[in-house]
Amino acid sequence: MSLIVDIQHRFGDFDLTVAFEAGPGITALFGRSGAGKTTVVNAVAGLLTPDQGRVRFDDQTLFDSTTGQDLPADKRHFGYVFQDARLFPHLTVRQNLEFGAKYTQNAPVASLDETADLLGLQGLLARAPNTLSGGEKQRVALGRALLSQPRMLLMDEPLASLDGPRKQDILPFLEQLRDGLFTIPILYVSHAVDEVARLADRLVLLQDGQVRAQGPLFDVMADPAAVPLLGVREAGAVLEAEVCAHADDGLSTLRLSAGNLELPGVQAAVGSTVRLRVLAQDVILSLDRPDGLSSVNILPVKIDQVHPGDGPGAAIALSSGTDRLLARVTARAVKEMRLHQGMHCFAIIKATTVAPGSIGR
Amino acid sequence: MSLIVDIQHRFGDFDLTVAFEAGPGITALFGRSGAGKTTVVNAVAGLLTPDQGRVRFDDQTLFDSTTGQDLPADKRHFGYVFQDARLFPHLTVRQNLEFGAKYTQNAPVASLDETADLLGLQGLLARAPNTLSGGEKQRVALGRALLSQPRMLLMDEPLASLDGPRKQDILPFLEQLRDGLFTIPILYVSHAVDEVARLADRLVLLQDGQVRAQGPLFDVMADPAAVPLLGVREAGAVLEAEVCAHADDGLSTLRLSAGNLELPGVQAAVGSTVRLRVLAQDVILSLDRPDGLSSVNILPVKIDQVHPGDGPGAAIALSSGTDRLLARVTARAVKEMRLHQGMHCFAIIKATTVAPGSIGR
Amino acid sequence: MTVDAAAWDALRLSLWVACWATILAVPLALWVAWILARRDFWGKTALNAAVHLPLVLPPVVTGYLLLSLFGRTAPLGQALESIGLRLAFHWSGAVLAAIIMGFPLMVRAMRLAIEAVDPKLEEAALTLGAPRRDVFMRVTLPLIVPGILAGAVMGFAKAVGEFGATITFVANIPGQTQTLPSAIWSALQIPGAEGRAAAMVLMACVLAVGAIVLSELLAKRVAQRIAGT
């Protein structure tokens, strides 16, 4: 399953030229306000006819400016969670959800009631959309799109107005969509890097209507050059680890290629693989293996690249066995510790830094 | 300048009973989706008449259900940035901003052009709101409210649809409003703890229409009991520090009551006071003063309270001189390191953990 | 005020004609309104003008035009009569006259309502897989109910009040084509029959007020449903 987008469009003095491939799995479209994310999603959904280009899904041409093909939106079977909720004001919450479920032939992944439970909508089913709070509206819109059993989901910042705990409830559900038996590819617009890191398989970085970087999540996230595009505070590598054991005190042991990490709150079964996000700013480099620290996670690493930033910080690409890490340290530390390519040292990763929300799959 | 709210309102089976005092400075209303934040703000703005209670601003009664007083919204001079942007669709961006500036008698804090510059709206001034992206709309709405020179600003998640870098541009501006010569009190609805921590002077934690905790930001944030209300990953103390020096390599020295921190990217002048947010999960405890670490920020601390959480973590309240810190460590570390009340140890704070966005004032 | 059997006959006929006119005109007006609101095509201005024409022309002229089109000697009228549909001198002709005279009012109300519907909601329905017709039936239509009601009540009121085109097209046959306005007009042309006229004016008012009240109640229910109260 794959979506191939290669379009150009012009709005006044805004020029969009975007080519990328998405799916299976989750492809994140990441970019600043006005970068063109919604425009791209609209073109994919069939709500905007681009000036030029092609949109294909598997073998089917959805749009081709050279042949004039343009499959109408209702024939594309892409579920769309809009940036504004767009609930039907004349229908109750339940009827909105039913509308989503009505035009699908596929077997339901989750029933209306299950979906409502998951999204915390049970108490709201009889309500009119106009009486809902901002976050409640967004949850209903999400449920409606999920219930339409689309062959691909388009999500335009679906979690922006949701509070942290609610996000933590919904993210696993999206992961399930990604990894379930009937995998639904998702095109996910976000400016929250943590969501992207947790969910995405591929990442497309948009800037001013142009694609600046794209590729598998692990590659893009571990690339020091992507740091300014993601934001200094948000950059950090994403790793996969195997769950080895769960101890009595709630800590789990995760195996990486060059050592183990002890993390709390890992829900996955022993033997399964989880995804970890290690923020560059949460990695401390030490010349010697330290002891007497509350942090028990220390990995031997080799410095692959020292990438000086614009400011007083530097991004350090590290490998630890076959895993890649990213550390952000001060330029002073680079000087004092004489950090250089090829050097061996130790990375200290705080146990609690890798929070439950960053662990996926 | 202070706003006193003490209201009750009922929507179906949602019961709101809220009493708090706000301002001067920024009062954050924090709570999950559906907690009643927008309802409270609407009542303050005069857009919703509560079933019962009082709303006062300084000596003026805005609403009193016992006397039947209810000052109309246009007489309250509260600027309101809505959760949905609510731009006037028939006016251009410039005209929307001018509408904001039209009904004010006060001297302008910032001119229309300055405001447009700050919010990155210069290229959009001639555009129709319907052609703006989600984040662009929200920025125009923010500018419009700011230009109305209100005696108080009500902001309902004004930054939710803004990307990280843009937020970093706007937050200092809001701080300026808080701290400028003509201070404007702000009632700020958010579910982003980092915004709240950076901006707020007081914090009101709402849950299911009830106030669960309120008080000065430093107190509420350093209280281990607030951890579940704020979210485990977001909890962390907020400190004030004095800027002592800026070094050539971009690091600045900040003085706390019990030691110095070296931080990059501090923009404040030497001698000024800045606000630091130290996430509980970014504090590492060490029994001895460690060396050979890339982290240069180590503070001597005393353990005030060990607050076991529901899961495998524990929240540790610390004092370092007169400052208070919060650390989140694993239960295993508590056991192995024998952490207990009254114990003296060292807190390692990664230099880059205190990111520019968390530094205020 | 005197009420005789003829007055009751006229009332009954007017009610009948107005109901039929409303029922038949609503879907047609909705279609035209939708086309005018949402489509761009060659001749749109002409269609728009044609819809407004009955408002501009003196009703007698409309009546004559109807006679020339649908009369028993006109080709169209003959064709219709051959399939059993008689219009001239028949209550069904009064229905036609009422439809045509009320058409501009109905189309306008519905068009305004359609133009007020946010196309973003229709887009949302499309992305959920609803074909265009379903989008119209399940999203657009329910949202424009207030406009449809407004159009319907205006059409009904106009049908109750239409006189000039009706009497010209179908004459004034008591019990068959003598609607309330024809009867009122007749009474007014007889010196001293003002009492009968007044009684029938009252009847017309009651009929129309009833329709207005009913439509307002329905519209209020729709509005409350959307407001969630």
Added chain:
Amino acid sequence: MTVDAAAWDALRLSLWVACWATILAVPLALWVAWILARRDFWGKTALNAAVHLPLVLPPVVTGYLLLSLFGRTAPLGQALESIGLRLAFHWSGAVLAAIIMGFPLMVRAMRLAIEAVDPKLEEAALTLGAPRRDVFMRVTLPLIVPGILAGAVMGFAKAVGEFGATITFVANIPGQTQTLPSAIWSALQIPGAEGRAAAMVLMACVLAVGAIVLSELLAKRVAQRIAGT
């Protein structure tokens, strides 16, 4: 088709009357529409019904009612005449008749438009310190321009086409009160004058089509401005 001086006179008068009627009725209709859309008060149903009445009543009846209210022998008519305002048998009476007959159409269109305005935008304007009147003038009014235009063009078209109430109230005096419809009707009363009638029907159509085209252009500009194209 023959066009004589009387026809031009009638055209000029109709244009004059229709313009005045439109100009005078728009603000009044807007006010009534606003009240009906936004206020709840005792007697609202009665007001609503009263507005619709001219639609329901045969135009002659409206004409007679006007005559008995504003005739030169009626107290009100005499009072107005004493302050220099003659209505009956005067073109200003034709304006009044046109206003009243077009009123339901105008009010409905404007009311639908007002009801479609999102009150959240008005709330936003209030919080910016705009007093209610400014909110109306600077937010509500610009947003309902399409409805106002629709109402105005319907009112104008109706004013051009109004016959029954006008001929009854102001008679049919060429050059003074003979509007286009009255002139058309008169022509139809003379055997063999169909050509004159047809010419004047055409004039009325041109007048109305012009107004429609103009209003559509204006409405399109407003819509494009909001769409940002």
Added chain:
Amino acid sequence: DQRVTVFAAASLQGALEEIAASYITPVTHSFAGSGTIARQIAAGAPADVVVLASPDWMDWVSDNAPETPLKTANIAGNTLVVVAQAGASPLSDVTQIASRLADGRLAMGHRDAVPAGRYAREWLQSTGQWTLLQDRLAETDNVRAALALVAKAEAPLGIVYATDAQAEARVEDVLTIPTAGHSPIRYPAAALTPAGLDYLSHLQSDAARDILARHGFSKGTP
């Protein structure tokens, strides 16, 4: 104002305009149905002369006008004819109407509201045809509309004034109606002002009578 204003029944339009052309002062007409004109006079219409198609309405005017007319006179009379489309064969008598109608209708003015219709009803009643025909009528709001129905062949037969029939080429008289069969058809005129008094005399002048006669009107019986 130098002008003379005449409010007159519409069926007199052609003839009155011709008569006015020969008057020294300019004359302004306002044509409408008799009932409308009568009520306008009662409401104070600025008329110098009023001419109606119905004596009943003139009586009503005399009772209801703000000032009693200075003088009244019948200025013309008229006769009724049965008309059919041009080329139709004449009817030999009234009883043939029903069969000639077949399933068509007999067009005429409204039986009570339109003067011409009232005369037609009286005639049909006097000949005993009313009960047979009263459900087969197409009654109109003025005689001209009835005439048009016959001209357009919507109705096979119609009862109209001889004056109308004479002016419409597409119809033909098929039966003349004896004046004895209904109340006399008169066009009463009234002078409401001194200027009107003078014009009323003009209407009664020989020149005026000639014009009326040429339009098919008969002499007004006093």
